[in-house]
Amino acid sequence: MSRSLRHGALAATALVFSIAALSACSAGNDAQTLQVRPDNAATAVDNIKIQNLNIITQPEPDAEGPAVIAATLFNDGTKREVVEKVTLPGTRATVKLQAAKGKGPLVVPAGGRVIIGGKNNASAVIENGREAGANGNVQTVAFTFSETGDIELGAAIVPATSFFEGFGPSALPSAKPTAKPSDSTSETPGEQSEAPGEGSESPSATGTPTDEAAADH
Structure with a gap:
């Protein structure tokens, strides 16, 4: 050969x-x-690996509400790593972290991994989703770990549709607030609610045309 x-x-x-x-x-x-x-960001620094990083926004482009960060964090070291904070440099966005069970810090165990985003997983919620940027753009995400320190990498901003539907924001806003049924039935018989700025004066005290005619006579 x-x-x-x-x-x-x-x-x-x-x-x-x-x-x-x-x-x-x-x-x-x-x-x-x-x-x-192939379009998901990934990086490795010391013992920490970050894979499948995305920022997932509301499924509708004009919808208000939170966005979330989805990622998988691996710890190949012998010490646990605490994710102390996650920020979006260059924006006013704040990211709220929560462990999978809802209590305690977000910990990546030694030799283990943590999934952020999706049902029953840890979460990283951007309360004002529009602060994260527009769909299709890339936004820098900075993770601060207790041992490794800061790790920054770019994340694609994508809507919670198709592949990302199950990892998107769980708290979707309602279209418009509706009046509670009790609002229209809470008044007791004989009582009448007053509109803002209206007093309880009788019509005769407000100078009606009838009062002016009586004064002329």
Whole structure:
């Protein structure tokens, strides 16, 4: 076999092994959550790896409400890492962190991982979603870890549709506030609510045309 043919065979073998390895990874625990898409940001600093990072906004472009950060954090070290804060540099947005069980700090255990976003997972909520930026843009996200320090990387801003629907904001705003049924039935018989600025004076005290006519006579 010629040298060029041997090189081609080796390259083909390596490609087969690479595809097999990727297929095995995707079939692991919680494969849907760990699925790596080519447009998702990822980085590694010391013992921390961040994968599948996105900012997910409301499904409708003109909807008001929160946005969320979705990511998977891996800790390959021997000490636990606490996510002390997450910020969006260059914006006025604030990010509220919450552990999966709702209590205590957001911890990435030693040799383990934490999923942010999605049902029953930890959450990172941007209360005013519009502060995160427009869909289609890339926004820098800064994670501050107790041991590793700050890690920054760009996240794509995407709406909570299609693949991202299950990871989007869980608290969607209602279209318009509606009046409670009790508002129109809470008055007791014989009582009448007054509109703002209206007093309880009788009509005769307000100078009606009838009063002026009586004064002329």
